[in-house]
Amino acid sequence: MLRATLSTTSKKSGSQTVSHVRFGPNPIRSAYLIREAHFVGCHQFNFINTTNVLQLAKTGATLLLNSPYAADEVWKHLPKNVQQELIAKKIKFYVIDAAKVARDSGMGTRTNTIMQTSFFAISGVMPKDTAIEKIKYSIRKTYGKKGEEIVRKNFEAVDYTVANLQEVKVPEKVTSAIEMLAVVPPQAPAFVQNVTAMMMAGRGDELPVSALPIDGTYPSGTTKWEKRNISQFVPVWEPEICIQCGNCSFVCPHGVIRSKLYDQSELEKAPASFKSAKIDARGFPDTRYTLQIYAEDCTGCTLCVEVCPAKSKEETGKKAINMAWKDTFLEDAKKDVAFFETLPVNDRSFVDFSTVRGTQFLEPLFEFSGACAGCGETPYVKLISQLFGDRMMVSNATGCSSIYGGNLPTTPWTVNSEGRGPSWSNSLFEDNAEFGLGMRLAADRHMQLARKLLTEMASSIGDDLVGELLNASQRTESEIRRQRARVAELKGVLAAQKRGGEAAAFGRRPSGQARRVDRRRRRLGL
Numbered sequence: 001m002l003r004a005t006l007s008t009t010s011k012k013s014g015s016q017t018v019s020h021v022r023f024g025p026n027p028i029r030s031a032y033l034i035r036e037a038h039f040v041g042c043h044q045f046n047f048i049n050t051t052n053v054l055q056l057a058k059t060g061a062t063l064l065l066n067s068p069y070a071a072d073e074v075w076k077h078l079p080k081n082v083q084q085e086l087i088a089k090k091i092k093f094y095v096i097d098a099a100k101v102a103r104d105s106g107m108g109t110r111t112n113t114i115m116q117t118s119f120f121a122i123s124g125v126m127p128k129d130t131a132i133e134k135i136k137y138s139i140r141k142t143y144g145k146k147g148e149e150i151v152r153k154n155f156e157a158v159d160y161t162v163a164n165l166q167e168v169k170v171p172e173k174v175t176s177a178i179e180m181l182a183v184v185p186p187q188a189p190a191f192v193q194n195v196t197a198m199m200m201a202g203r204g205d206e207l208p209v210s211a212l213p214i215d216g217t218y219p220s221g222t223t224k225w226e227k228r229n230i231s232q233f234v235p236v237w238e239p240e241i242c243i244q245c246g247n248c249s250f251v252c253p254h255g256v257i258r259s260k261l262y263d264q265s266e267l268e269k270a271p272a273s274f275k276s277a278k279i280d281a282r283g284f285p286d287t288r289y290t291l292q293i294y295a296e297d298c299t300g301c302t303l304c305v306e307v308c309p310a311k312s313k314e315e316t317g318k319k320a321i322n323m324a325w326k327d328t329f330l331e332d333a334k335k336d337v338a339f340f341e342t343l344p345v346n347d348r349s350f351v352d353f354s355t356v357r358g359t360q361f362l363e364p365l366f367e368f369s370g371a372c373a374g375c376g377e378t379p380y381v382k383l384i385s386q387l388f389g390d391r392m393m394v395s396n397a398t399g400c401s402s403i404y405g406g407n408l409p410t411t412p413w414t415v416n417s418e419g420r421g422p423s424w425s426n427s428l429f430e431d432n433a434e435f436g437l438g439m440r441l442a443a444d445r446h447m448q449l450a451r452k453l454l455t456e457m458a459s460s461i462g463d464d465l466v467g468e469l470l471n472a473s474q475r476t477e478s479e480i481r482r483q484r485a486r487v488a489e490l491k492g493v494l495a496a497q498k499r500g501g502e503a504a505a506f507g508r509r510p511s512g513q514a515r516r517v518d519r520r521r522r523r524l525g526l
Helices: 045-049 080-088 098-104 112-122 128-146 148-164 190-200 247-251 264-269 303-307 330-340 378-391 400-405 432-456 463-471 477-504 512-523
Strands: 002-008 017-023 037-042 057-066 092-096 166-168 233-237 257-263 287-293 321-325 393-397 423-427
Touching: 037 045, 037 112, 045 057, 057 112, 092 112, 098 112, 098 148, 112 128, 112 148, 128 148, 233 287, 247 257, 247 303, 247 378, 257 264, 264 287, 287 330, 303 321, 378 400, 393 400, 393 432, 400 423, 423 432, 432 463, 463 477
Parallel strands: 037 057, 057 092, 393 423
Antiparallel strands: 002 017, 092 166, 233 321, 257 287
């Protein structure tokens, strides 16, 4: 009999799922997690660098690793502590390049059949030949209605898996100097280091209640610290072919592709691997253009390649953006991203919002979500965050958008370079229209109170400033920027008056009306 217990994150792409599966000749009725595993399977190679997958393995257990490296070279790519445990626990070690097997057998990126076949082939749960026969029976039962071609591809994947499963001869000594990767980089904020990282590592149960936010609010913009590295193949930009249309950035579901234009002088401090091109537009002398791929955050969906219209005239099949093996340039990609983020953010008031190309110079305030690879919904969410940015108020109904949008431990909603971002809240039920109406009414009421206070205080603030604040048009980005400058000026005036009033009123209790006005100002954040 079999009993399985699953624990997983709510990420829809690259999620880490831990399965505790128990087999026995008699019915298994009790529910408990395994503490001594006879078999451990790691289906993503990057997990071996971030998670202690052998922690629960017993002496003499078997490890199956989905590895891009063959049996004769995988050892040197393992972290030091993994090598130590393999030796100390006398673990039998097998590898298979499931991604390659899937591609070669026509399965695309689907590796579940391959890893399942590998498990039954080496785990000893049942005789190997019997297991293969049962797997093929299950494939026909599951996929038979989808056509004989789908069944055939799965059968080929099973046979190809058995042929490519390799046993690794474990050396007697540890030779690696590779350390386990930190869950988050050292420059992450303290809360992310102390709380979020513990949840990401699957150790949230160890957190004391005192570590959690007392009001239930969590910081936004935390997906950027994950760097999940879930795809072995990521896009590479070819500047000499690119027509700078912005299509690839536009369709990217995870905000992985960004573009900026900047003065050529900025390149003086750029790493040697950093790519740029002359801007393809008039009126921008000495201006460079860069399309930056955040390789560690890519899910490998290939939508960017599919939508790219620019093709090489010299090399058949080559576009301005192409998928490539990530490991060959990952370290350079990290340096390029770090430099790209130091480049000035393009001024929203000078960007043409009416074109696809123009919108992609705007900061996305929705990034690196856990949505499915190739998601058709998140590109729109990302685009809206670029167009309306920190002015957005999001009334979210429960569904996909709440799972990838209001996730714990990390959230993709983030802030811009000024520290401003959208406000987001989720309604448990499918009533987000009513929920959003309440948010809208509250915002309108705040505006009414602010306008009323300004009118009452016009004589002390200044009629000119009050008039401009009350009557300013805010239809364009530049008009909104000017209004924000006036609000900043208003806050300065009020702060100066408050300091002067406190000095003049020393020893006197403010009048009732003055206290009411002061309370309203504080409530409105003025």
